[in-house]
Amino acid sequence: MILIIVLYALCASSFTLCKAVLLFSKPIFFVGVRMLCAGLLLLGGWMFYQRRLPRIHSSDRVKFAAIVLFHIYAAYVLDLWALQGLTSFKSSFFFNLSPFITALLSYYFFAERMTFKKTLGLIIGVVGFLPELIQHMPQEEQFGSFLFLSLPEIAMLGAVTSSCLGWIVMRSLLQTNRYSPIEINGIGMLGGGLLALITSWFVEGFVPAPVTQVWPFVALTAAIIIVVNGVFYNLYGWLLKEYTATFLSFAGFLCPLFAALFGVLFLHEQMTWTFFFSSAVVFVGLYLFYQEELRQGYVRFKKRNIAPAINS
Secondary structure (H helix, E strand, O other): HHHHHHHHHHHHHHHHHHHHHOOOOOOHHHHHHHHHHHHHHHHHHHHHHHHOOOOOHHHHHHHHHHHHHHHHHHHHHHHHHOOOOOOOHHHHHEEEEEEEHHHHHHHHHHHOOOOOOHHHHHHHHHHHHHHHHHHHOHHHHHHEOOOEEEEEEEEEEEEHHHHHHHHHHHHHOOOOOOOOHHHHHHHHHHHHHHHHHHHHHHOOOOOOEEEHHHHHHHHHHHHHHHHHHHHHHHHHHHHHOOHHHHEEEHOOHHHHHHHHHHHHHHOOOOOOOHHHHHHHHHHHHHHHHHHHHHHHHOEEEEHOOOOOOOOO
16 A cells, blocks of 8 residues: 555656646657657666567557557647646646546446446546636636636546546556566557657647757656656556556545645645545545445455455
8 A cells, every 4th residue: 555655646746847847848849758768768678678679469459559549648748738727736636537437448348337336426526526627727717718617627637538548458458468567658658759749840849949948858857757657657557466447546536635735845836725625525436436346346455365256
């Protein structure tokens, strides 16, 4: 459990660091550079120790394409674009929707049942989320809105959905026992980074330069690559072998709490009462989800050799 706490402290730091790097770089260009460098480092290290090139089984090509497109490209491009208009803790708070989205996707991919208690938890979670969605900061309104959602909020919802799908595809690849988390992440980051740089060329343009101050950009990007791409992603992938994707998403409730702390300390952001209210209500919904996961036997604790039977 300590590793899960460390995992989401690292996750929260990424929102703080990314918010800072946007002061010096255009968002899509940053995603491209970060993922391309991280992918080269991960694959380079993996090939050094394995003494061979990565091999993708023909039956897994579509899944690896999904890793590139959803797990990295769409999730991070939408995330970083949205972060321009959102506070770091509000951005991370959106990922509290992950268990609900993950459960719906897992229902399709892994036949995990949606029960009345899970449905109730989903409804409570969504209702609890509404106050934070309705509460708009001044910087959000500069980007426009649709109905009661600002465009950065819509983009962040897309990022969360894409991220959930990516982690589920990754879980299915890990279950084949043909690939390591480093191998999957390295390929995904390399491909996603290339796509992001191509997108940046057409959308953001390279004239003027997409980076205003080189050394702060390099330092922050290096820190993010080490903390998030190097440690967080592979720790998450390892933990997927111990716990279900939905349980790890539930534990992700820790991320916005850490992000709020880091935002106040390092970015001088101010939290609103809606953040605390929504956090409390969403936690109730997430708790119902977690309890039902335990009852159904989807949460496993391998180290204790406990595998509860699935109740019908």
